[in-house]
Amino acid sequence: MSQAVTPYLEMSQAIMEAGGEALKKCYQCGTCTGTCPWTPITHFNIRKLVRYGQLGLDGIEEFMWGCSTCKFCVDRCPRGVEIIDVVTAIRNVYSGGGLLPQSLRSFVGSMSARGNPWSGDQAKRNDWAKEKYPLYSSDKEYLFWTCCTVCYDPRNVRLAKATAEILNQSGLSWGLPPVDVNCCGESLKKVGDLELFERLKNNNLDYFKSQGVAKIITVSPHCLSSFKKDYSEDYEVLHFSELIAKLVKESKLSPKKDFGGVKVTYHDPCYLGRHSGIYDAPRDVLKAIPGLDFVEMERSREQSMCCGGGGGGLWMEKMKGERLSDLRIEEALATGAKILATSCPYCITMFEDSVRTLNADDQIQIKDVTELVLESLEINIDEPVLDTCAL
Amino acid sequence: MVISFKQIEEKLKTEAKRLLGESQVSIVLAYGKGYDENHPMPYVARNPSDVDNIVFNEYCNYNLARYLVRYPAGTKIAVAVKAADSRAVIQLIQEEKVKREDLVLLGIPVYGMKNPKTHEIIDGKTTGGLYNPVLYDILLGDEVHGQAIQSPYDVLAAYESMDKEARFAFWKKEFDKCIRCYACRKACPMCYCDPCFIDQTKPKWGDKSPQSHGNLMYHLTRFHHLAGRCIDCGECSRACPVDIPLYLFHKKVAKACEEMFGQAAGMSIEDKPALVNFRVDDSDKFLE
Amino acid sequence: MSFEPKILGIACNWCTYTGADLAGTTRLQYPQNLRVVRVMCSSRINPSFIFRAFQLGADGVLVGGCHPGDCHYNTGNLYARRRLAVTKKILEFSGLESGRFRVEWISASEGNKFAEVVTEFTEQIKKLGPQIKFKISQ
Amino acid sequence: MLKKTTIDKLPELAAALMEKGTLVAPIKEDAGFNFREITDAKQVDLIFHNTIISPKSAFFPQMEDFVRYQTGKSILEAAPVELNLKPTFLFGVRPCDVKSFQIMDIHFSGTGVVDPYWQKRREATTIFGFAFDMNEAADAAEFYHTLGIGAADPEGSDIFMVRKDDILMLKVITPKGEKLMAGLSFPTDASADEIKYFDDYIAKGHDYKTRYTCVDTEAIAREFESIFDNSDFWTKISDACLSCGVCTFVCPTCYCFDICDETLFSQGTRRRVWDACMFTDFTLEASGHNPRTKVYQRLRQKVCHKYSYHIRKYGVISCVGCGRCTRYCPVNIDIFSIVEEAVKAKWYKRL
């Protein structure tokens, strides 16, 4: 017996006021679900989520956390509905009532208390740099914005160091932000805590304004997208792969070490590709490194598959068989590549987990583009690599 | 090296004699002796013997382009053209009043022409400020370089910064001096309409009497008719017996046209006069 | 008695005049200082009309035409845009307050825009006061 | 008898005249001097060579309102414009300009029908002639000597003035001048040698050389009649001419005018305005036909009117040689050279 439900329009009104007004444009054609990478492997159904939002039906909370904001559906939607904004709005309205899943509670708690998602001590933010690199001051050209993940996560610290070393090599004037800055808040916003996001954003903005920051380099596409879309426009924000591509083209950086023809394939992070439209820069860099045999995966560029880390996915536990990063690793292995290169700390983390759970870490290595460039410049930043699983 | 007027005169004479001798052209428009040295006159040489009366000195600043429309279409004419005059010829070609192939342009690069009334050097303040002809077949002397190139519109700054009341008072005083002798209209190479709109009686655009409103209508409409066509030769102001500074207003309209339509008058034969042309993406800001 | 300006309106038959009629049929109220001359196209407006209007004592002149691209004679108002722009520059340089001459693109369906523009323009002219510069004193 | 005053007392003389009526004298303007009604006595000074527009504008103004009428009503009921004239003093008129009044009198009052406006203004005006300064060279454009006018020719003036350094001598010529001078208190009588100086100055005036060619009016008229059909001559002469209206508007002996109605709302004014034979629509007929469309025809008309037809009709050349037309012509066309060229070989040599 199907119990009758009545539309609860105040709820859909609230969702619309929280930024989801595109809700009303959807004519339920199902293209988004058909396109969504999660549909085949989970019971998450984005069209149904939007439908519940349209009529304000309850029971929405079970599957509103399935979306990793990979923007595949937004690109395909024939009505041009900004589905990510709808999802964010729904999460904002519902999470207000404390309906946050267990795995995200520590994430949001650390954000509000320590200004970073990794419960890392605020003061130790720049410890990875060991004072080897300069702090930003207004006379410098670039601010190298260190994403919290590359500050605190041992695996991703290598990205920060690699970037710093390459910047030194390039002769550009740059500097690090001080410890009192906090997370760019991209994932926090997608999780729905808009109020906290504003606070973190304003704190960063005050720092930018006080130092007269104009150009920002970041290694994380999430910071890139957050600065470009949610912060004010008067900053020129570059992903580090774009800068390397420019430097290589202007032959200010010349990769030397030959990798001996090893096969490499590239994964387009959703926030670098579909969100920010940068596809060719990382590929140009890889092709500039001698001895790398570049091969393209079947689902690449605009069709690239998500690693599952976006929209708070990095902090949510997913059951085995329901992880996109596993599928992506299999796709990479199918190309016969020995190295899976990408340019986002979230993807690096997700792939490192999957390659271990699939115990394929001997068949394929996960490398960030910056690491490959560093290696080809024959600069060694290695200390004993901590095994992240031990954490 | 200030080009000596004498050298140019000699070259002008030899060229004129050659062109008439070989009957490449039926008339040569140049400058001739007046009732004394510093009052030369425009002169038409029809056969080689006339060439001896040709002179060239620092007072020969007439724009000979205005005589071109007086001769029947197709007459082969050689005309001596200085910088501004060559732009007038280009503008006439643009408006199909003369054909390029009927003309032999004797370009005169010159600096140091003087205003006969004030004896001051004529420069960018009252004219377009160019020294070398924009278009010519034969150049009677090497190009003038090294003179200070100042924008012809600098002189406007003082007037543009005036407040509205002062500027209206200034122009009212100037236009009240006008005795409606129409020397400015007849001196202008671009004003070849005969009869002019002000001569019409049906409709009567302005009264014939030299009152301020009749003068205002005549002058403002003429400024509009020359919008995008005036080549800033300054002849109208020099021809005016009561010295009304008409070049100021023409410069302002020319500056506005250049800013709005991106095209200066008489600079290239391919251009189309600004006000008989349009661009779909002309911005509506012009009208704010 | 407060100053009641005399404003001359020149309206193109296909768009602005029809828009004005629409404002009438929809009973929109607007000040009655505007006196409209109907012409077939905004490109019919000779700049000398504008100078003559101010000489006849108009305190303000409002020209209305179709939006560029919608002209019934398809390029008419594109020429008009340039010619009226030059007219505006000439009036300004001659010392007339630039607020007294205004060009608006009003389509046949924009009755409300017509009423708004007339109301706003009348207020603006009231602020500027009577126009005595060009006016021919009898 | 001869009176005299000093240059620095001129303002008092001017003030005195202003009390008696309207004083019209040359005033400095941007482009040169022009006769204007004086409002402030200090404006009057006599350091000009000659005015741009001739003093004819004092008797024959560029715009003269005849009658004001209501549109829609018959013009017969309209009231003519009353010429309420105060006595006028035309101060500082050069001898050649004074002579021009006599030529203009032929047309405005000498040939039967009298033009009331010209006549009233002429009678109400006392002319203060003013001799040229003979120490200076004559202006390049002037050629009044050719027309038999002396640099200090008192003929036609009511009072004639000669300046010697800072002394200004005034001699009464006509009874009108006499009556006026009697009314003026302060100019003192001149001393004997000043009188002698004054008379010598007048005599010397006649030999003062300007551009000169012996002018036998009869011969000139015949010459122009014979050359009338020589269109090459006239085309060559008029090659440079713009056919604007400057020469006719500045000329003291040009008197052509046009009558036009200027209406506004329901009032209209019929007024006379100067016209120029050089304008294209001067001879435009109602049918649309225009006998003189070419520039050379119009220039020929202008020159022959003064140097041919006028002689045949009134026996006098309608030109006083003031040189204004040559000085202000935008392309420096010189009527004197045209006359010389027309009569070329014969008369010039015979001198």
Next chain:
Amino acid sequence: MSRIGVFVCHCGLNIAKTVRVSELAEFAATLPDVVVAKDYKFMCSTPGQEMIVNDIKQHKLDRIIVTACSPLMHEQTFRKVLTASGLNQYLLTIVNIREQVSWVTHDIEEGTAKAKALLNGAVYRARLLAPLTSRVIDVNPNVMVVGGGIAGIQAALELANTGKKVYLIEKNSTIGGHMAQFDKTFPTLDCSACILTPKMDSVLQHKNITMMTSCEVSEVKGFVGNFDITIRQKARYVDHSKCNACLSCTEKCPGKGTSEWDESLVKRKAIYIPFPQAVPQKPIIDKESCTFFKKGKCRLCEKACEQKAIDFEQQDTFVQVKVGAVILATGFDLMDTKPLVQYGYGKYPGVYNALEVERLFNSAGPTGGKVTLRDGSEPKSIAILHCIGSRDKNNHEHCSRVCCMYSLKFSHLFKEKTSADVYHFYIDMRAAGKGYEEFYNRIIEEDVKFIRGKGARVTQSADEPGRLVVEAEDTITGKFIKLPVDMVVLSSAIVPRADARDIARLFNLSTDKQGFFMERHPKLAPLSTMSEGIFIAGACQSPKDIPDTVAQAYGAAAEALTIVVKDKMELEATTAMVNPASCCGCQNCVRVCPYGAPSYNAEKRVSEINEALCKGCGLCASVCPSSAIIARHFTNDQVLAEMEGLMEF
């Protein structure tokens, strides 16, 4: 000197409420030249009109001013009144004191004052009104129909049957258009060729129709009633006058070209007729694929032709055609779905677009009507994906209207010709035409499966090579469907012809956002356009099915007939004219006129205006520096006088 009659209308209370009409009439009486000034309750009523006629006769009036509603309302009515009373209809001025005075103010003082000012302006203008006679020109009786599809054929036949001469211009080598490519038509499933070929033949036989295939419009001059159109006759390299259609030349030809007619599913000879019932049934040579043109030798077809009809030196020729009206029926194209990579069109051989499937069904098609895949095998399961590129902001926002119905037709034909299972991936099943819903029910009963969800992706099946997988969500169950199929049919968007914008520019039409021709009014004038005498019919105006297309063809034929049935046509009298005495030959008018009405007469060195081309906008009159151009009824002095009158009080 003029005797003006002023007639003020109360319009019931519409005007009288906020304008003191009697005071207005008294004021009018005081104005100079006003002989009669009256006010009446309803001027546009018959008694009102009679009052004017009587007053004209009685007071010998020669100018009439009607102070009432907008001229756009009743100017024609009062012009007829003047004509009836023997006065020239242009000696009339309407003063708009309703829409622009009484209805826009509540203050009767303001209203009356403004009405007086407007009336005063009208009196000043009326004094200068001149009688005008509108020119009459003769109308060319012929009509041109551009586009030989069903719309063009239908319109041409209708017009030809009325006795009018019709020129039917077709870009392709045969008429018939897209309809000739179909096998069956919905909803009646009658065979497309059976209902179309008879019409094509009657076009061929019809004495009033001149059929011009392989032709394109290259230039359009003239105006309604007198169009002068240049047609480019493309070189066919076969002289159709000599050819007797024996087609022996096509047998010998070695050339291989992709057959456009069969949507390049199959090759065709270099000398070919697109399909057996092509009209005209005479071949043409395709330059790109003809070995003679490519390598300079072969000429086998020339040898095979007894009629000696082959002519390799043939050039494009230009034909001048004069007509009175034009109907554009240029049809549509199917959207190229290659850019939509997610559907794999052009990448996977099993993916077809709608027209290709139509050719598969057609017995004259590449497979002789057998439904086989590109590798010849018979598909066992077929998926038809609706709305590909249509109803999609990123591609075409419009709904292409016919895809649902032809998709249903496809599924019927698939069921009939193969034993395959047929699936539809749709969003809404739009079956709104007559007999459409019934057709939909019939198809459902033929055991066709409908999945309510737009096809999201087509990929190659991992486990069964050669098969495809359609991924979509069945939004009814909310389940994600991965359907393995052999063949995918994309019902892609219907878009305007590639050269639609050029044709629009030739005929001075505007096109809408999607590129279809813009009708004058979507509801009240769907077949006429902003250009007088140019009409549109069929899919070139917007996607539509055959019944609507034919209906529009009838309509357009009727509209064209209204023009060409009369042999004379009255032109607007308010055109412009040049006063040669004042013209200085600056040619500004020639440069600006959008209609090319003014032309420069070189000997007289003055401009002249061809009044037939002139639309009366007055642009030339305002650019003329010596105001030599008189814009009749809006002359310079009339406008100046009106302005003076308006500003007097």
